[in-house]
Every structure is written in C-alpha cells, then in structure tokens.
Amino acid sequence: MQTIEQLLESKDIRVTAMRLLIYKFLAQKQIAVTLSDIENAFEKADRTTLYRTVKTFEEKGIAHQIDDGTGITKYALCEEGCSCEIETDLHLHFHCNICNETICLTEHKIPQIKVPEGFVSENVNLVVKGICDKCSGH
Amino acid sequence: MQTIEQLLESKDIRVTAMRLLIYKFLAQKQIAVTLSDIENAFEKADRTTLYRTVKTFEEKGIAHQIDDGTGITKYALCEEGCSCEIETDLHLHFHCNICNETICLTEHKIPQIKVPEGFVSENVNLVVKGICDKCSGH
DNA sequence: TCATTAAATGCACTTCCATTGCATTTCATT
DNA sequence: AATGAAATGCAATGGAAGTGCATTTAATGA
Numbered sequence: 001m002q003t004i005e006q007l008l009e010s011k012d013i014r015v016t017a018m019r020l021l022i023y024k025f026l027a028q029k030q031i032a033v034t035l036s037d038i039e040n041a042f043e044k045a046d047r048t049t050l051y052r053t054v055k056t057f058e059e060k061g062i063a064h065q066i067d068d069g070t071g072i073t074k075y076a077l078c079e080e081g082c083s084c085e086i087e088t089d090l091h092l093h094f095h096c097n098i099c100n101e102t103i104c105l106t107e108h109k110i111p112q113i114k115v116p117e118g119f120v121s122e123n124v125n126l127v128v129k130g131i132c133d134k135c136s137g138h
Numbered sequence: 139m140q141t142i143e144q145l146l147e148s149k150d151i152r153v154t155a156m157r158l159l160i161y162k163f164l165a166q167k168q169i170a171v172t173l174s175d176i177e178n179a180f181e182k183a184d185r186t187t188l189y190r191t192v193k194t195f196e197e198k199g200i201a202h203q204i205d206d207g208t209g210i211t212k213y214a215l216c217e218e219g220c221s222c223e224i225e226t227d228l229h230l231h232f233h234c235n236i237c238n239e240t241i242c243l244t245e246h247k248i249p250q251i252k253v254p255e256g257f258v259s260e261n262v263n264l265v266v267k268g269i270c271d272k273c274s275g276h
Numbered sequence: 277t278c279a280t281t282a283a284a285t286g287c288a289c290t291t292c293c294a295t296t297g298c299a300t301t302t303c304a305t306t
Numbered sequence: 307a308a309t310g311a312a313a314t315g316c317a318a319t320g321g322a323a324g325t326g327c328a329t330t331t332a333a334t335g336a
Binding site: 012067071077087092094097105108111112113114115116118119120121122123124125126127128129130131133134136 | 156167195201205207209211212221230243246248249251252253254255257258259260262263264265266267268270272
C-alpha cells in the first residue's frame, strides 16, 4: 500500500500541500465534483490553482473529466477499473436528476457500440440519467 | 405529406417567417448545429430570437439538444426514429474529432444499459467520438 | 547552507456561451 | 380597427473556462 505522496511521485506529479489536499478531497468524495465544488471546499486557494491542479491530475492519468450533460465539467479520481488513459475507453457515469450528483459506475461495462461504415470510434461517453439510489429511497 | 407550416401548427408552434427559416436551416443540415452556426446563417436576426426559437422547438418536441462533449450545446431536428420525447429515450450521436461535426445516428439503437439496484434510469446520453466517414476518407 | 532554476501559485483579465428583463413589434382574434 | 398575447430585438448579466504574468515555493547542485 502506497501513500498519496508515493502515488503522485510515481505519476510524475510534484507533491505540494495543495495537491495533497485536493487529492484527498477528491478521494473522499464518492461523486464527481465541479471546480466550484472544490473551490468551496478550499476557499483560501485560488481558482486557477485548483483548475490547474485537476488539469495536471488529468494529464498525468490519476483523474478524469466527466461530461454529464449539465454543461459543467466534473472531475473524479480514476479508480481500479478506470481505463481512461486507453483510447477506446468506455466511460459510464450516472447522473441523478434530483440531487444533481454524478457517480462513476466503473464496474459496469458498456457493450461495444457499432458505428456505420467509414466511421472510426475512438472514444465513447455514456451518461445514464435518472434517480440515484439515495434519492429513490431504496 | 405536410408542409412545414402544418407541422409547426400541429405541434402548437406559432408560424413566423423567422421560425420557418430556422426550421429549414436545421432540416437542410445533416449535422447538429450550435447557436453560433445558426447565428452566422442569419446575421440579420438577433441571437436571442434564435436562442428562443430553438428552445421552443425543443419544448414542443420537434428538435433536441445534443451535448457532444465539446462544451457547446448543439441542436438538431428530430427525425423519424427520434424518440427524445420519451422518457427512456436513447440518444446516439457521433462526434468527429477532426471536423468537429456531430451527427445523429438515429438508425443505430443502443442496447439497454443496466444500472445498479436502487438506481432508476430515465434517459441515456451516448456520444461516440472518433473520425467520421468524410474525414477517414472512406 | 546557499544559490540557481524550474515548477507551482495567485492575481487580474479576457472570452465565450447561456440566459434573462424589458421595451417594442408583430400576429391572431374579436 | 382594437385588443391582448406572443414574438422579436436590445442590453445586460452571470458563470465557467482559459491565459499571461508576476511572485512564491520547492528541488537541485555547488
């Protein structure tokens, strides 16, 4: 079991206090968060720093961006089974229309999507919208 | 076969010159367009009018919004097979990473997506990204 | 330890798109 | 023609993404 510091270093990400905090914040969240969410959690930090931090995480492959259709970009740490660095990655996310939260369903695989002749599929973004378990009361 | 006027009226949309033009513009396009695309096509018209027109089309169920992950909302007329008014609609769109165009693949159906216990699926948004037939040279 | 250098951070802006309020015009109906 | 409702146009706002530059912080070697 490695520490967060070791994880960051192994991914060629310089360890700073800010980055550790942001990593822990993302790790603790079970849901994908917006930049504003992070901003609210760290009022002392500057937007730009947070923005560039998640961008760095993204580039280095420890977080990925989620477009859940709300128009606001969300971010989540990559977990086991998350293969967002692979070109033919299959993202699967669930967006709750009630609580507005977006959850990664990494264990749920997406069937191969067929595209017409001449089309080359490089990436698939799949967002299921509806009511999450908390809001449905089950 | 009905005229555009009849179609609009049947959907409870008041017929105006502007709306006819915008409808024709959307109908002629094979791809989903942004507000700016429409704006460029009708430089005389105001952004707001175009914006509200597509919103009206959307509400009345003759057009639908597409979120292809570029961060910019696109719009397309509903075609046969487009069931975006149905709750359990399955959108399928293809976004070309080269020409940046987004195409509706209405004839391609999406398999039912399973969600975990307690989750209720109301809607699915699926965007396949890659290279379109024109850009792949086939 | 100190100096050097590169990266990270903070601040100020800019840009782009989505959206709204309000005044005016157009349209449908009587 | 008069009335009321809807459509349009103009102006402005707000939110989020992104960038340039100065400053601070951290890693490195002398």
